[in-house]
Amino acid sequence: MVKKILLLLSALVMLGCSAKKDKCGTKEYSDFAQLFTKDEIYDKSLKNTHKAQLMASFETKALLTATYLNPVFAQRNCKERFKNQMRDGEYFFIGVFITNSEQSEFNKKGYQLTLNGHLPIDIKLLDDNDPLRYEMPMMNNWSTYYKVKFPKVETEELTLVFENNRFGKDILTYQKEKPKALFAPLNRLAK
16 A cells, blocks of 8 residues: 555656746756656757867867757747857858967867868857856867857858868768658649
């Protein structure tokens, strides 16, 4: 009898967790259900993250992780946190580690970052408590993190080049998501 009561109470505690709304207030979930739901932002960020490495004499001189943010935040419905839907440019979350450097600054000491041959328009150093850092994959304690804005690119392929005048360059390629046509399935039927 005691075992049945304990089992019933534990089931009520797990299922009876108060329902909460997600960060944007669109979906409700319980603490228990959150364990089994997929984190869409982390998943999409991980798919759009690449790593570049500059080496000399079999030694890593600089390491860069770059996450293409436009596809990650294109479908966000949260208007309070994401007023800028990143339509005015190409945005990247950049993590940089440069050996023998106190603060890894990728735009100094001969390092350069370009997207399809264009230099960044805006480079924002992110502090340790920036909410964007908590949603991105491949975080570490020794890198310096930036939000970098490049001019809008019309081509579907993006080429991000991280280079140094002494250690060479590494090239990262990204694909833009094609906008979905509203009547594409109907157009195929008409043919």
